[in-house]
Amino acid sequence: MTYVIHGATGAQGAPVVSALAAAGRPVTAVTRNADTIVDGARVVAAAYSSPADLTDAYRGAEGVFVHLPVASEENRRIFAGNILTAVRAARPARVVFSTSGFPIDPAVGGAAATLAAGLADSGVSHAVITPELYLENLLMPYVVDSARDRGALPYPIRADFPVSWASHLDIADAAVALFERTDVTGVVAVGQYPAITGPDLAQAFGARLGRDVVFEPISPEEFRVSVAPVIGEAAAADVAGAYQAMSALPGRSIAPETSAQKLLGITPRTTSQWLADMGL
Template identity: 55%
Template structure:
């Protein structure tokens, strides 16, 4: 069985690739440049802007893991159409999509993405293509806390600074949790629709700081920062368009009560997979 993994050298795709490699699966990674993984898996270049290149990459695949790159939403919508067209042409046995934090499974929430947005567009394309698919719906990733500006403040000031209110609960998860769910869903073709990934109940900023305190053996407190400052610090790494999207997200989160999953469609309920605690995650990544 062969699997095609988008973003195979990136934060979301690489853990999926690594997990499949460890299981002895035949894997091909997709990225911006040709190369190989640490274990010799081929990485091929396929542009999101080319339906032809994507179709060629998907041909003969048993499973495809997809997530949209950070960027301007107009571009992401175009990529969603292209990916859906390529998947429709190639007809892989199974497709697993990560929303990368875009909310698509809480229609009563103000955070629910509009139907014309990129991720709902991609999901709709899969539905129309009649493919076997499942959608992983995380909220915020713990790896966001590894941004240098965040970790530097933890190291030097003993303060976890993040652009969320101190009383704002989030169903945090890690990219490792996402990979666990994605690889399980490749085999669980009986499960369709959206699977929420994240801690339930949600964790607040002080909860995260408490986990850092326990892990480091010294006190770490929580201090809210602003979306604008956070975006300025991220811009050199992810570009102006990506940073603008991050700022808009956290400005939006400031207007709502929470960013949590519901337990009914969670990986805990559907797959029996519990996300790592923050302390377990810190220990596993060796920080």
């Protein structure tokens, strides 16, 4: 029995691999290239586009950690369907799905909502981790370099927009706990509570960098232009659209009753703790 981890060489999956390996658990890293070396894990090549590959990877697994990759929404919908086909066929003992901040409200729709609903109907033990926004977004050169060089932290939210920020490290902590805590099912919200605002982020960055840093709200279009060279035009357009829709909301705070703090006894890192962990 092994734990199958998607994105094992990426920002979301790598911390889960590290945490499981440190606990002495057998880990299988899912990658696009079978020759990839992942410390603490055996490697299998499986493509999101192949239900057969995914079924082979999931069969006999003690747990599967999955998230949908950064891609066009059309491709993400296809990937979600393929993952569900594989889960239903292979029936791993447990699936932990991180939404990566995408909505799972059926009324809103989308690939993440499709995958969450499909897992609920699959009969397979599962939990759905629902972060709001990732602190790692702030590590993009456009953002962190501006904080260092200009003393301004640019991001496409209002200054008064409260967010329950979480790091990939927090998601890994929750995922590992959820593999053990099979009594916890359904949604588990991971993020800081109470939620914090942009100026709170800037204050933490300033304290860490040893200089004054102010928060600088920017438009979703400015953000799209800045991230397109990193994640591609189609994905950048989808991300900008998500931030545009977000601008109509009062904030993005987790609900304490479904929080990892209450359900798992895990408290996410503060921004200052996360900055220290990142070595900034």
